[in-house]
Amino acid sequence: MSSAPHLSEISTRTDLTDWGLQPDMIEGQSHSSGMLVHKGPDNRPEIGAWVCTPGRWRLTIPRDEFCYFVQGRAVYRSDAGESIEVTPGTAVLFPAGWVGECTVEETLRNTYYLTDREPES
Template identity: 70%
Template sequence: MAESVHSSAPHIYNATTYDDLVDWGNQPDSLEGQSHSSGRLVHKGPNNQPESGIWVCTPGRWRLSIPRDEFCHFVAGKAVYRSDDGEVVEVEAGTVVMFPGGWTGECTVIETMRNIYMLV
């Protein structure tokens, strides 16, 4: 089975292992290492809302600012998110996180992570 991102209900089979990913380049605002991102967009609505897809990122650490509410289901790897307020969110396969728009801090990817996400 293959993906069908042009369907009336866009979908990708086997999202946890799907490997036809697009190179999204190095993670911006790097603090340590060279995290590299790749992924596959499943759907992007009008004005880019909502946006959903698969994101894979290699180890490293960088600053981040979440522009809109983002629901993340981590299906592989390990990472630590630290908010500017000092909150720590550790993620691994099976973790689900709802980052609110405006969340700022940094991310440290320990093991290459795979995230199925929806940005709204």
């Protein structure tokens, strides 16, 4: 047990948990796996690693989520029309309530931090 939970070798880890198919698929059959580093009370905050195979689906970000991508390629398109291309080395802060689609072109690997903050009413 570490006093500072952490992940190493994220780009080559194989000891990931199967998280199943992405919900709300539009095209393909994206499959997710990952590893939790930390979950706070009521699962807030949540920190971990995520891997996802190619496909396209709808998504709504429930709480502010910071992602740092270490492998793969994808495009996130907001319902407002913005496109965010991600490749290795890209960092993105998706605000709570962000709505759109994700198209994974090459299997993604990222680390993420899902905060406590929910969308403002």
